[in-house]
Amino acid sequence: xxxxxxxxxxxxxxxxxxxxxxxxxxxxxxxxxxxxxxxxxxxxxxxxxxxxxxxxxxxxxxxxxxxxxxxxxxxxxxxxxxxxxxxxxxxxxxxxxxxxxxxxxxxxxxxxxxxxxxxxxxxxxxxxxxxxxxxxxxxxxxxxxxxxxxxxxxxxxxxxxxxxxxxxxxxxxxxxxxxxxxxxxxxxxxxxxxxxxxxxxxxxxxxxxxxxxxxxxxxxxxxxxxxxxxxxxxxxxxxxxxxxxxxxxxxxxxxxxxxxxxxxxxxxxxxxxxxxxxxxxxxxxxxxxxxxxxxxxxxxxxxxxxxxxxxxxxxxxxxxxxxxxxxxxxxxxxxxxxxxxxxxxxxxxxxxxxxxxxxxxxxxxxxxxxxxxxxxxxxxxxxxxxxxxxxxxxxxxxxxxxxxxxxxxxxx
Numbered sequence: 001x002x003x004x005x006x007x008x009x010x011x012x013x014x015x016x017x018x019x020x021x022x023x024x025x026x027x028x029x030x031x032x033x034x035x036x037x038x039x040x041x042x043x044x045x046x047x048x049x050x051x052x053x054x055x056x057x058x059x060x061x062x063x064x065x066x067x068x069x070x071x072x073x074x075x076x077x078x079x080x081x082x083x084x085x086x087x088x089x090x091x092x093x094x095x096x097x098x099x100x101x102x103x104x105x106x107x108x109x110x111x112x113x114x115x116x117x118x119x120x121x122x123x124x125x126x127x128x129x130x131x132x133x134x135x136x137x138x139x140x141x142x143x144x145x146x147x148x149x150x151x152x153x154x155x156x157x158x159x160x161x162x163x164x165x166x167x168x169x170x171x172x173x174x175x176x177x178x179x180x181x182x183x184x185x186x187x188x189x190x191x192x193x194x195x196x197x198x199x200x201x202x203x204x205x206x207x208x209x210x211x212x213x214x215x216x217x218x219x220x221x222x223x224x225x226x227x228x229x230x231x232x233x234x235x236x237x238x239x240x241x242x243x244x245x246x247x248x249x250x251x252x253x254x255x256x257x258x259x260x261x262x263x264x265x266x267x268x269x270x271x272x273x274x275x276x277x278x279x280x281x282x283x284x285x286x287x288x289x290x291x292x293x294x295x296x297x298x299x300x301x302x303x304x305x306x307x308x309x310x311x312x313x314x315x316x317x318x319x320x321x322x323x324x325x326x327x328x329x330x331x332x333x334x335x336x337x338x339x340x341x342x343x344x345x346x347x348x349x350x351x352x353x354x355x356x357x358x359x360x361x362x363x364x365x366x367x368x369x370x371x372x373x374x375x376x377x378x379x380x381x382x383x384x385x386x387x388x389x390x391x392x393x394x395x396x397x398x399x400x401x402x403x404x405x406x407x408x409x410x411x412x
Contacts, residue, residue, distance in 0.1 A: 051074070071141065
């Protein structure tokens, strides 16, 4: 067993050391809960310095041994206006803090577990509502110890066991046998009367303060010093304890229900946030699409205004003496005229090939003649497209040269 120092700083160092170990000596707690376990133990030792964190071997019912953290020490409780300390061991099991710890009452040699006890079995294992209603992550060790103190104050789980010292091995010729030289008295068994003919003076009975753990094995003379309580006060205290238990049970149930509702609301909040992100993303895309459509609309309106202006200017005008409709459009230069002729020839060949496709499907022309005509037209279309590509490159070069002529610094 490893025992860290009681100092708070040493306690922090101890917990950091044992929880950070890796390999075969590592404690069997999950990595995502080690920080929370450290905080629980630090809060516990801060609020209850009488409890000390340690590591020790815990043996399960199947014989399996595992090294676990524990909080060993005493829990203060107040009984009839006097504060007593109950020795306990709080084991942090492998599944802690998702599941409750294992609490044992650890009586000393002069203490005995009360039988029967509503919350402590003969082996010392504690079972109480707070452990049964343990809820992760709101439940913690500090609240557990506070509840243990309240429960033990209502019904102490231990009572003191008074033991008489063993008789001497040989008769004592001293007539003052059994009398403390300091003036006090010591308890002696009643079987020690006259031994070996020696007369002994009567030994005054030893008195003990009232025990908070019940009469148990205490001598009957101790009870003679206990004051009789008022039945009204006893009934009042029992009624208060009953009401406290009922309120605690109702509060535990209400807390469990509210925490379940909170968990559902947290899950709903996550879903709503995801939907909010999706809506914001969709709204942003719609805004971008709207801006693009508005730009297109502005371009269309501008082109519409240009066409409407041209129609107003040229409406009612005649072409004059133009006999060929192709002469109605004049190109600005030779390259533009050549580009127009190549584009027209390319589109005409495309229409001719479409017509041949329909003719061969309907059987108007034989298939071999279709292939021959398509081969000739495709060759012609290839030359027209190649010529158009060269004319386009020449136009681009002429445009660059024109820009360079207008702006001399581009030619440098």
